[in-house]
Amino acid sequence: MQNITGTSDIFGEALEKFVFVENTARDYFSSLGFEEIRTPIIEYQEVFTKSLGDVSDIVMHQMYSFEDKDGSQVVLRPEGTAPAVRFYIKNLQYSKPRSKIFYIGPMFRREKPQKGRYRQFHQIGCEIFGFGSGESDSYLIYIADSFLKKLGVESIALVNSIGCRVCRPRYIEQLREYTYSKDLCPDCVRRREKNPLRVLDCKIDAEKLNDAPAISDYWCEDCKYNFDKVCKYLSDFSVKFRHETKLVRGLDYYTGLVFEFYHKDDMKSAILAGGRYDFLVEFMGGKPTPACGFAMGIERLINFIQMPSRAPRGGVFIAYTEDTREFAFWLFRSMKESKDLLRQKKVIDEKYVRIVEEFTKGRLEINLDPSRGLKSQFRQADSEGYKFIFIIGMEEVSGKFISVRDLEKSEQFQISLQDFRTFLQ
């Protein structure tokens, strides 16, 4: 038995990083007024064929799709923007036309797996609807940048504008014309017809295309004005960015501003990307609404995240011997069930405060195998990073005290059972 190609069980260190990224995102984007949404993992196929363009690779070969029992075509979502737009049209466009939302979840694309590329992968995305200004563009890039900083990921942003409905068709025509004068690789010959912009992305032909016409020379007044404004604001926000004239996007719905973030040491695969898509809402059946968003790949992100090597010690572990287990479990339950001891000021004696904190705010666990020796229980408590061990043996029960070992300081002391019981009641 093995898991499906390109999927993985996430656990241990990788899971810690996942959770860290997700929690940081939730806190940060919420604090900026974004609302979280969770859309279904399965959608009707048309949600994506309509939005991504039916010639895109994702739609043509990469979607997991199947016929549902009622005959409808259903897919596992390959990306998050189209469902977000569907959600916006259905739930927000009238009640809250200017909306900021974010999502976190798995996406599916049937590609050949590789580093940073999996068939089930996870994205965090932010989308803003109803804002059409350069201010909103640069704001979005700024929060992407500051989020990466929060994670400790050193990044560089590439920005460009692929023009609007007015100027892009003019440019595409010129670009296609230009490519006929070049000897291009077979892939590019194919792309030239379908999606000439992507020829600029080609790695093989990159040098040949150095003198290709640049979109920036074809921008209309509005596009130029807007792009300059974005660059100015980005400088004001001190975002590290570069105008990359050859930057384009793979998905059809983008218009105007586009951007990608890379880790500073790895310019090969983008960790975050996005752009403006002013006509998608309308195209999917909503009111004309300007929109802009980005998504990042969690798997790609966590390659660059360093978690603190070892968490500080914390918590209480109860160790006992075979003949004291009843008492030990009674103690465990009493401790587990007594909350807010400190707020109730039940803990009078100063010397107990730290211990009580450890098991009310931190971990409290008890040995589950009565046949184990104390040594083995100590080893477990140590390797799992507990701070205190409560030792319950015959000596303690008959002497009416608890031995407490501080694993950090390697000290051991006794506390009176009578004292301890008074505030557990």
Next chain:
RNA sequence: GUGGGUGUAGCUCAACUUGGUGGAGCAUGGGACUGUGGCUCCCAGGGUUGCGGGUUCGAGUCCCGUCACCCACCCCA
């Protein structure tokens, strides 16, 4: 989807030029210390060598197929 590389214990890797009874470190469990962690020492458990076929007296090793992972292309977050 195309091309290349790699699959040996839970993990990282040995097993040589030329086929001859698969080992170590780490991790886990136990002991030395019969009620005390980390350090040290000792012992133990764990493997159809990814899977299937072929060549051979004999295959972890050579050949073919297949699957998985990694790398590049492609695509994209």
